[in-house]
Amino acid sequence: MSDVQGIDIADLNVWFGQGPERVDAVQSVSFTVDKGASVGLVGESGSGKSTILRAITGLAGSWSGSMMVGGEKLGRKRSKAFYNKVQMVFQDPYASLHPRHSVDQVLSETLSLHGLKDIDRRIIKLLDDVGLGTAFRFRYPHQLSGGQRQRVAIARALASEPSILLLDEPTSALDVSVQAEILNLLSDLRDERGLTYLMVSHNLAVVGHLCESVLVMQNGQIVELLSIEDLRAQQASHPYTQQLLKSSLGFVRDVPRQT
Amino acid sequence: MSVSLGEWLNDESPTSRSQARFSSIYHGWIEFKANRLALLGLIILIVLVLVAAFAPLLSPHDPFEQNLANRLAPLGTDGHVFGTDSLGRDILSRLIYGSRITLYIVGLVALIAPVAGLFIGTVAGYIGGWVDIVLMRFTDIFLAFPRLVLALAFVAALGAGIENAVLAIALTAWPPYARIARAETLSIRRSDYISAVKLQGAGALRIITRHIWPLCIASLVVRITLDMAGIILAAAGLGFLGLGARPPSPEWGAMIAEGRRFILDFWWVATIPGIAIFIVSLAFNLLGDGLRDLLDPKSGGAS
Numbered sequence: 023m024s025d026v027q028g029i030d031i032a033d034l035n036v037w038f039g040q041g042p043e044r045v046d047a048v049q050s051v052s053f054t055v056d057k058g059a060s061v062g063l064v065g066e067s068g069s070g071k072s073t074i075l076r077a078i079t080g081l082a083g084s085w086s087g088s089m090m091v092g093g094e095k096l097g098r099k100r101s102k103a104f105y106n107k108v109q110m111v112f113q114d115p116y117a118s119l120h121p122r123h124s125v126d127q128v129l130s131e132t133l134s135l136h137g138l139k140d141i142d143r144r145i146i147k148l149l150d151d152v153g154l155g156t157a158f159r160f161r162y163p164h165q166l167s168g169g170q171r172q173r174v175a176i177a178r179a180l181a182s183e184p185s186i187l188l189l190d191e192p193t194s195a196l197d198v199s200v201q202a203e204i205l206n207l208l209s210d211l212r213d214e215r216g217l218t219y220l221m222v223s224h225n226l227a228v229v230g231h232l233c234e235s236v237l238v239m240q241n242g243q244i245v246e247l248l249s250i251e252d253l254r255a256q257q258a259s260h261p262y263t264q265q266l267l268k269s270s271l272g273f274v275r276d277v278p279r280q281t
Numbered sequence: 282m283s284v285s286l287g288e289w290l291n292d293e294s295p296t297s298r299s300q301a302r303f304s305s306i307y308h309g310w311i312e313f314k315a316n317r318l319a320l321l322g323l324i325i326l327i328v329l330v331l332v333a334a335f336a337p338l339l340s341p342h343d344p345f346e347q348n349l350a351n352r353l354a355p356l357g358t359d360g361h362v363f364g365t366d367s368l369g370r371d372i373l374s375r376l377i378y379g380s381r382i383t384l385y386i387v388g389l390v391a392l393i394a395p396v397a398g399l400f401i402g403t404v405a406g407y408i409g410g411w412v413d414i415v416l417m418r419f420t421d422i423f424l425a426f427p428r429l430v431l432a433l434a435f436v437a438a439l440g441a442g443i444e445n446a447v448l449a450i451a452l453t454a455w456p457p458y459a460r461i462a463r464a465e466t467l468s469i470r471r472s473d474y475i476s477a478v479k480l481q482g483a484g485a486l487r488i489i490t491r492h493i494w495p496l497c498i499a500s501l502v503v504r505i506t507l508d509m510a511g512i513i514l515a516a517a518g519l520g521f522l523g524l525g526a527r528p529p530s531p532e533w534g535a536m537i538a539e540g541r542r543f544i545l546d547f548w549w550v551a552t553i554p555g556i557a558i559f560i561v562s563l564a565f566n567l568l569g570d571g572l573r574d575l576l577d578p579k580s581g582g583a584s
Binding site (some may be wrong): 038069079081102105109110113114117118119120121122123126131132135156157158159161175178181182213 | 294295296298301305324473474476477478479480482483491492495496505520
């Protein structure tokens with residue numbers, strides 16, 4: 023039995039469109055994420071990783087199967103309480119912040135939507151938690167760098183003090199040095215708050231840094247569940263995973279490197 | 282702590298919401314000031330508002346006073362700088378009083394049409410499905426009629442008068458705004474920042490009014506300013522047909538319509554109000570262009 027406070031997904035199908043235009047993005051996927059665990063979801067583009075996250079949050083098209091998230095069985099509509107427990111960080115920080123809302127507006131609107139009091143104090147605390155400081159409070163997105171924007175997006179996701187955070191390639195739009203900062207921030211936040219992470223990525227190094235186990239997806243199906251030790255040791259049983267692991271090593275030349 | 286006003290406004294990291302707001306208004310003003318043409322447009326419109334407000338003090342004559350002995354006097358006649366019209370009324374005084382009517386028409390239409398269009402367009406675009414189909418076909422019906430003919434029909438049904446003319450023009454002017462707003466909405470409703478606020482539990486009304494409207498306003502402002510000249514002329518056209526401003530009223534369009542009869546012999550009677558309309562529409566266009574730059578999220582604010 024899995025922990026009911028985590029994520030338990032059974033036989034999930036997600037599709038877009040109808041009739042001959044129907045695209046089955048996710049096909050009979052089952053997995054569990056225990057409370058406090060951190061699981062990665064890897065696979066190539068179009069393999070349905072992000073669609074699973076969007077299905078959980080209620081943003082994706084039609085789905086069937088059963089989803090238990092944070093002790094709540096999900097139906098067609100998501101309750102307000104659900105959004106209190108589960109939040110998502112989007113891939114592209116350049117697209118996930120409203121261009122005409124300042125950081126203060128974004129956070130105060132989020133806090134008031136969750137019915138929280140004491141908004142001023144909470145905003146200062148949130149900005150502090152994500153390492154931004156109050157100097158950034160009244161800035162607009164175009165006045166922030168990519169990494170700073172992603173920190174704001176993380177602060178927004180943390181505003182309702184959720185227990186589960188869905189991360190949709192949170193670092194792929196950032197340059198490498200900033201990626202490391204954001205990953206460290208995410209890992210610190212998890213230690214402090216005991217968050218449950220479900221992270222989508224196509225970058226195995228990123229997943230290896232933040233997750234304890236990895237689900238490998240191909241063509242809308244989960245082909246393998248690997249622990250992070252097996253991942254590091256390159257011990258995969260499914261041919262697709264082996265290929266993925268090999269390609270993650272980068273381009274290997276047989277010719278010895280010249281110095 | 283003694284900080285000068287300039288420093289307070291230029292502070293890189295404001296400490297309160299009000300300081301941040303004043304600071305962004307101040308920076309917006311500095312940026313707007315740099316656009317000379319937009320500033321000119323704003324000055325012309327401020328002058329127009331002042332002229333309309335102080336019309337009784339500024340006009341040398343009663344705009345309705347007739348003097349048939351002195352009819353169609355040319356420009357620069359003693360006491361009549363812009364001459365007189367076919368009934369010997371002072372054109373300058375009529376222009377000054379007419380600015381009130383022009384402002385009234387433009388103001389009301391600009392208040393009704395874009396707001397209605399924005400509302401219908403964003404609701405159609407955001408909700409989609411059959412709501413979109415119904416609202417857009419409804420818009421198509423309005424778009425399919427020639428504007429003036431439709432306005433004529435409305436005025437004929439509602440009765441002549443300047444208020445009904447305004448209402449008729451507004452009713453025919455909203456469909457393009459609805460189209461623009463819908464197109465803008467379609468391009469942003471699937472964006473991540475809309476998804477993100479949905480994940481906070483925001484309802485459709487909040488998303489439309491707080492998140493979609495601010496992004497539609499820039500393109501609507503441009504469209505409004507481009508429409509202003511057309512609105513003034515449409516009101517004039519209705520007046521000319523006896524369905525808008527009634528004859529003694531110094532509405533600019535009606536003045537042109539009146540002067541049309543003698544345009545070859547007494548050109549100034551129609552030309553002077555024409556120039557007034559031209560200057561005011563130009564001012565709206567210049568201001569609109571400046572506002573668009575200011576409202577554009579990508580260029581807005583100091584970077």
